[in-house]
Amino acid sequence: MQRTHRTPLLPLALLLAVSSVLGGCGREGSPPVKGPQPDQLPVYQVQSGFTLPDSGTWNRAKKRGKLVVGAKEDQPYMGEKDPATGRYSGFDIEVAKMMAASLGFEPSDVEFRTIASANRETALQNGQIDYYVGTYTINDNRKKLVGFAGPYYQAGQSLLVRTDENDIAGPQDLAGKRVCSAAGSTPYQRIEKDYPKAELVAYDTYSVCVDNLLTYQVDAVTTDDTILMGYAAKVPDELKVVGKPFSEEPYGIGVPRGDNALRFALDDAIAAHEKNGDWKKAYDATLGLSGVPAPTPPAIDRYPAS
Numbered sequence: 001m002q003r004t005h006r007t008p009l010l011p012l013a014l015l016l017a018v019s020s021v022l023g024g025c026g027r028e029g030s031p032p033v034k035g036p037q038p039d040q041l042p043v044y045q046v047q048s049g050f051t052l053p054d055s056g057t058w059n060r061a062k063k064r065g066k067l068v069v070g071a072k073e074d075q076p077y078m079g080e081k082d083p084a085t086g087r088y089s090g091f092d093i094e095v096a097k098m099m100a101a102s103l104g105f106e107p108s109d110v111e112f113r114t115i116a117s118a119n120r121e122t123a124l125q126n127g128q129i130d131y132y133v134g135t136y137t138i139n140d141n142r143k144k145l146v147g148f149a150g151p152y153y154q155a156g157q158s159l160l161v162r163t164d165e166n167d168i169a170g171p172q173d174l175a176g177k178r179v180c181s182a183a184g185s186t187p188y189q190r191i192e193k194d195y196p197k198a199e200l201v202a203y204d205t206y207s208v209c210v211d212n213l214l215t216y217q218v219d220a221v222t223t224d225d226t227i228l229m230g231y232a233a234k235v236p237d238e239l240k241v242v243g244k245p246f247s248e249e250p251y252g253i254g255v256p257r258g259d260n261a262l263r264f265a266l267d268d269a270i271a272a273h274e275k276n277g278d279w280k281k282a283y284d285a286t287l288g289l290s291g292v293p294a295p296t297p298p299a300i301d302r303y304p305a306s
């Protein structure tokens with residue numbers, strides 16, 4: 001399913017304006033509003049002389065002289081692009097950089113490309129990107145289309161509402177409510193299947209859902225807790241995350257299906273960066289700013305070649 005970006009300019013500008021007004025003045029007890037600071041991010045050791053001859057993807061990237069990595073650009077803490085500098089930041093971006101270093105690529109040879117949830121499989125299938133790191137849940141349906149290294153983190157579906165909302169405390173309260181999520185996402189599919197009385201609204205990105213929430217067009221936004229905490233931190237006076245996570249979303253690194261050499265190399269790389277402390281440093285400098293201490297990373301699922 002190919003979709004284009006249809007980000008309405010005005011509401012997003014509104015959100016950015018609100019967040020810049022509130023920037024730096026979060027209330028006591030609310031998470032810091034500031035994003036990751038570049039000088040606090042770890043530097044990953046580039047494996048010079050690394051080769052992966054059995055990976056078509058790696059060979060193509062080496063020949064081209066750069067890695068092209070798919071990511072999100074509107075998910076604070078996880079994958080966010082600074083419109084002024086074009087620089088991407090967040091926990092997923094750090095994971096992507098660790099992987100690049102392990103594959104023998106200098107940071108300057110890594111190019112990020114924004115791909116929306118519904119377009120990830122096609123982007124990997126048609127070679128638009130070499131791998132994808134962006135809150136991408138591993139599941140059996142997707143495994144028919146792409147490969148997954150990892151998981152490198154375990155998230156859970158949750159709900160974001162306005163602070164003046166008192167009727168919604170969990171997914172059981174969504175009947176008759178307008179609930180927004182991203183097309184092609186697992187949270188969208190779960191509401192459709194398990195909470196059919198909710199009125200589902202889909203956009204390409206969660207930031208558009210948040211704009212709709214702030215302007216009373218929808219009553220809730222649903223996706224992973226990692227993503228929703230980032231929006232709530234931007235405008236803590238307007239938005240809150242409610243209830244407990246109600247799903248398991250193990251995050252994987254998407255690779256072209258069949259490139260088992262790349263997938264196993266990334267599994268090894270995740271394990272190595274968890275062991276040498278990079279993973280925790282990266283977490284603390286990004287998603288950890290939400291106030292949630294670093295969890296133990298989930299076990300890597302090195303499933304057989306397919």
Ligand code: GLU
Nearest residue numbers: 117135136137185186249
């Ligand atoms: N992790 C979920 C998914 O992969 C939701 C987040 C997203 O859309 O990226 O569908």
